[in-house]
Amino acid sequence: MNKYSICFSTTPAITLVLFLVLMPVFPAGAAEALLVYAGAASKPPTEEAVKLYEQKTGTKVDLVFGGSGYVLSQMKLARQGDIYFPGSSDYMEKAKRDGHVFPGTEKVIVYLVSAINVQKGNPHNIRTLSDLTRPGIKVAIANPEGVCVGAYAVEIIEKAFTPAEKSVFRKNLVNYTESCEKTATAISLKTVDAVIGWSVFQHWDPARIETIPLKKSEISRIGYIPVAISSFSNNKVRARQFIDFLLSEEGKAIYGKYHYFMSPEEASAWIGATKPVGGEYVLPADWRPK
Amino acid sequence: MSLRRVSILFAFSTFALFAVLVLSLLYFYRGGLFIETLFSERTLFSIRLSIYSATVAAVLATALAVPSAYALSRCDFPGKDAVDTILELPMIVSPAALGAMLLIFFNNPLGNWIQTRGAQFVFDSNGIILAQFVTTLGVATRLTKAAMDEIPQRYEDVARTLGASLAAAFFNVTLPLCRRGLAAAFILSWAKAMGEFGATITLAGTMAMKTETLPIAIFMKLSTADIDGTVVLILIMTAIGIGTLYAVRMISRKGLHA
Numbered sequence: 001m002n003k004y005s006i007c008f009s010t011t012p013a014i015t016l017v018l019f020l021v022l023m024p025v026f027p028a029g030a031a032e033a034l035l036v037y038a039g040a041a042s043k044p045p046t047e048e049a050v051k052l053y054e055q056k057t058g059t060k061v062d063l064v065f066g067g068s069g070y071v072l073s074q075m076k077l078a079r080q081g082d083i084y085f086p087g088s089s090d091y092m093e094k095a096k097r098d099g100h101v102f103p104g105t106e107k108v109i110v111y112l113v114s115a116i117n118v119q120k121g122n123p124h125n126i127r128t129l130s131d132l133t134r135p136g137i138k139v140a141i142a143n144p145e146g147v148c149v150g151a152y153a154v155e156i157i158e159k160a161f162t163p164a165e166k167s168v169f170r171k172n173l174v175n176y177t178e179s180c181e182k183t184a185t186a187i188s189l190k191t192v193d194a195v196i197g198w199s200v201f202q203h204w205d206p207a208r209i210e211t212i213p214l215k216k217s218e219i220s221r222i223g224y225i226p227v228a229i230s231s232f233s234n235n236k237v238r239a240r241q242f243i244d245f246l247l248s249e250e251g252k253a254i255y256g257k258y259h260y261f262m263s264p265e266e267a268s269a270w271i272g273a274t275k276p277v278g279g280e281y282v283l284p285a286d287w288r289p290k
Numbered sequence: 291m292s293l294r295r296v297s298i299l300f301a302f303s304t305f306a307l308f309a310v311l312v313l314s315l316l317y318f319y320r321g322g323l324f325i326e327t328l329f330s331e332r333t334l335f336s337i338r339l340s341i342y343s344a345t346v347a348a349v350l351a352t353a354l355a356v357p358s359a360y361a362l363s364r365c366d367f368p369g370k371d372a373v374d375t376i377l378e379l380p381m382i383v384s385p386a387a388l389g390a391m392l393l394i395f396f397n398n399p400l401g402n403w404i405q406t407r408g409a410q411f412v413f414d415s416n417g418i419i420l421a422q423f424v425t426t427l428g429v430a431t432r433l434t435k436a437a438m439d440e441i442p443q444r445y446e447d448v449a450r451t452l453g454a455s456l457a458a459a460f461f462n463v464t465l466p467l468c469r470r471g472l473a474a475a476f477i478l479s480w481a482k483a484m485g486e487f488g489a490t491i492t493l494a495g496t497m498a499m500k501t502e503t504l505p506i507a508i509f510m511k512l513s514t515a516d517i518d519g520t521v522v523l524i525l526i527m528t529a530i531g532i533g534t535l536y537a538v539r540m541i542s543r544k545g546l547h548a
Binding site: 066067073076077143174175176177178191 | 394
């Protein structure tokens, strides 16, 4: 047997093996699946909620996670998807303006409050916002141009710091992360000493992350995570059913387990003051170089 | 149809595939925005940073690839197969995983020591070069080794019988003979480094005017749901990358044939 005959005789076997290995990757009946574009701000409980929803209804849910703006771009370009579930209101406003979601279907799932997040045990003894201007402290925020929690951080910095403090803070600011999730991971991996993130980050990774509340005067607004049916959806009934499940007691319990705030009142009570809910923040020019 | 025609057809099909992708960008193209974006301080910074870091990373990768490839091509030593196999690591693990591995390395005591006593890599422009270097080193070594494998060992043996040392035989015989392969290794490393995204963003971050290379700038435009801006930056990157590679290919073709 020469080398060519060996090659030809093994080809069908290799093809069969490849077919068997790859077959489960392309399941049949994927048309029934719901496609959800979600900001990473709700990743841990949303994944859990989806698993429960799939078990209860048998409907497959495909989750695309990323920065809220990034997943909106994907939805716009792909021209498909059933639900837009950004990390905060800013990008939902944009999606509504551009006609990519049905405004009437928008619902609020949970509320978020900005906070400082540090490594467990607070090894750098960061107690206040002004501690982030101490020499040698390494800080990160989410990229304010694309990730909502970053825009909230900039709003807090702009309101709380004098120009001199801002300048010192920006020297300590070593990185912009590209999503909510990676902002929390920056603390878990100890690549920075502190981030300005959400209070819930502590409950995403309790072994490594600790939340330091901001002063009530430093918090400008309460964030919220909205959800709406995409204008590209071909399955509005199921999409509505999924949103109803998230709003049900069962769905809410999952978000509650991760210490998301279930109402503005709950968020206000944690802050210690009533604050406006949601809205859009326009980044100052020096935070978005041209 | 002759084999020649079929092969040319396939070559043009490949060209057409990429050309269609580039032309489809024009669907979202806005002329005024192109000039405004191209000459903005932020884009010019990203272009300079991308070209500088890709060039440094490619030079370092090629410089390290030459002796490594020589060892793998000409010498037998314990662990040679392991060294040869691990060259493919950057291609097997995704660039994002490679970036995470680098980030995790700098999180351990040795990495931490390098960061505090040596150079800063995490969230720094040095991190861009390191990420691109690690991503391209395997490719550079593999291509250089392939070029050296093509040069018969006999040529070096003849040079040695004429009194040349091992080093002199390498520098005067093997290296000049595989210069085209070396040039290809450098060009491919440069192109790969220029487009590197996953490891760079993980290790160096996304800060505008600091660590924002062109691929990261494209990602950031997409992250702000700015499709028009994304298209402009992709066109700029394509023009710079393809233009540079075409020019280098033309120049090196003349030089290598001289």
